Amino acid sequence: MTDRIGYKVIVVGDPNVGKTSLTYRFCEGLPLGHSIITVGVDLRLKMILLDDQLVTLQIWDTAGMERHDSMVQSYYRKAHAVVIMYDVTNRQSFDNLQYWLTECGRFASSDIVKVMVGNKCEEGAVRAVSKSEAQRFADDNEMPLFETSAKLESEVENIETIFRTIAHKLLHERNIRISDCVILQERPMEDELANCVC
Ligand SMILES: Nc1nc2c(ncn2[C@@H]2O[C@H](COP(=O)(O)OP(=O)(O)O)[C@@H](O)[C@H]2O)c(=O)[nH]1
Numbered sequence: 001m002t003d004r005i006g007y008k009v010i011v012v013g014d015p016n017v018g019k020t021s022l023t024y025r026f027c028e029g030l031p032l033g034h035s036i037i038t039v040g041v042d043l044r045l046k047m048i049l050l051d052d053q054l055v056t057l058q059i060w061d062t063a064g065m066e067r068h069d070s071m072v073q074s075y076y077r078k079a080h081a082v083v084i085m086y087d088v089t090n091r092q093s094f095d096n097l098q099y100w101l102t103e104c105g106r107f108a109s110s111d112i113v114k115v116m117v118g119n120k121c122e123e124g125a126v127r128a129v130s131k132s133e134a135q136r137f138a139d140d141n142e143m144p145l146f147e148t149s150a151k152l153e154s155e156v157e158n159i160e161t162i163f164r165t166i167a168h169k170l171l172h173e174r175n176i177r178i179s180d181c182v183i184l185q186e187r188p189m190e191d192e193l194a195n196c197v198c
């Protein structure tokens, strides 16, 4: 094993698509994961072993503040990757993917790694978005598409594949190597805490 590497991964999408469920399913299933709860953002850490490298993923979840403007910039700042989520049973959440891509374009680094995730894809779910339509949108925007269900225990491996794909792209395609916990030490929420009314 060589050096330790850390990446900031943010999860965006409409409220209720399952962002928290997905990150919780991924991070809390194994003993290495733990959460840090802050105002407006839940930050979870998860270590994975990728080609003999220990990679820490800092996964930022909006904690229900998806449309809270003052949070937006620090949320996107210095993110290495973004999971753009919709709910396959909710048409509006798919139609709003363009909004989330635009937000990424405004606030995130231009070379951010993007993956698209359609959630709530269980047997018997009443689909509002077909896989082929979602695939077209993903292809047009150069993102890999995953369909999953954060509700199902059996999807743990599939969900892990989403995050392993991200880490793999960052490490091998972009060759980005950030030493562990650099971002955590920056106290990114300071400006927003000063404005917080709670
Ligand atoms: N059927 C189904 N429900 C889900 C799934 N993931 C999340 N939910 C439910 O959808 C609601 C919103 O989930 P949450 O993770 O809080 O969404 P967020 O607002 O995007 O963070 C909750 O009632 C979850 O139990 C899923 O894969 N399938």
Ligand SMILES: [Mg+2]
Pocket (backbone or CB within 6 Å): 019, 020, 021, 061, 062, 063, 064
């Ligand atoms: Mg949430």
